[in-house]
Amino acid sequence: MRFALADIPVPMVFATHRIIRDCNGEFAALFGFVRAELIDQSFSRLYPALADFVRTGQMWRSHLPGGQVYYDERIMEGAGGRRFWCRVNGRSRHGVDPFAEALYCFEPMNRPVTEATVTGRQRQILTLVAQGKTNAAIAAEIGLSKRTIEAHRLRMMRSIGVRNTAELVAWFSASYHRQDPPGAI
Template sequence: MSDPAFEYAPIGLVELENRIIRRCNLQFSMMFGGKEEDYRDMPLLHLYPSHEDFERIGARGLQAMQETGYYSDERIMRRRNGDLFWCRARGKSLTPDDPFRHGIWSFSDISEDRPVIELTPRERDVAIMTCRGLSAKEVGLELGLSYRTIEAHRARLLEKFGARKLPELVAKLSGMPL
């Protein structure tokens, strides 16, 4: 039975079972490229820039969902044609005892607000945590690195994004007007 609210929602929606797409809506298929049926039974792994990103983000998401049943982040994803883009992902588990067993996720293309600049997975982690307002010491503790290493990553991010100071970098990373 078709569900028009799901099918025609103005945001990309997917129903996942163990991180495998069981169904998606029209907006999701348009965002990633192709038709809805192209995604049926597709591992979500195929839409990540790398297997490492899939594993790392999955571990972080699983931990949050075990605690709250919900997860949200902004990340780089990959379209079917290989193009990378910024995406906001939000998920709600329907099986709290096993969060990835069954859930509903939304995906929004936020690439107009953010340029895709080649970042290492570690730089992406540092960028995301910096946007969350964490200090270099807090980021270092969360990633198991020294704050000096985090400062070195931030210096590279400043250079890559053409920012002079950390607030300008955060503005550029979060798509805020300067």
């Protein structure tokens, strides 16, 4: 049995070279759009800043070879500038060019976007730390050195006022806890 994208009850999107070619109503609603407004649009439209779009693309290009599933957690931006956290799972159909044809599932997360004193890169690192990844694994995933990751973590811990990784993750979880964003199930 085969299902059309429109029949899938979770936010799903099919893209070629990071251009939305098809999506279901749930995906469009998550971002506050109707489906037709997103077809043939760049994913860059759904990121808070172009730098976030570029950084995410670099990370996915190196971690989404054909057939493998990759995921991350990130802040996205919907209609009217509404920002929200979501987990994105993706799979490419091409081994050489992971963006040639890819399918993505977006899952809204129960984590608010705050105006914390962390940079976009630090927020990216915090998200990976909260997933239980080591400095070495984070460095390999985002293309930085292990020492750079350690330096970012140390600066965050000092600025936030925590003493260890457990407190850092607890701060991150507490700081980013609220009710589900609009469109969440």
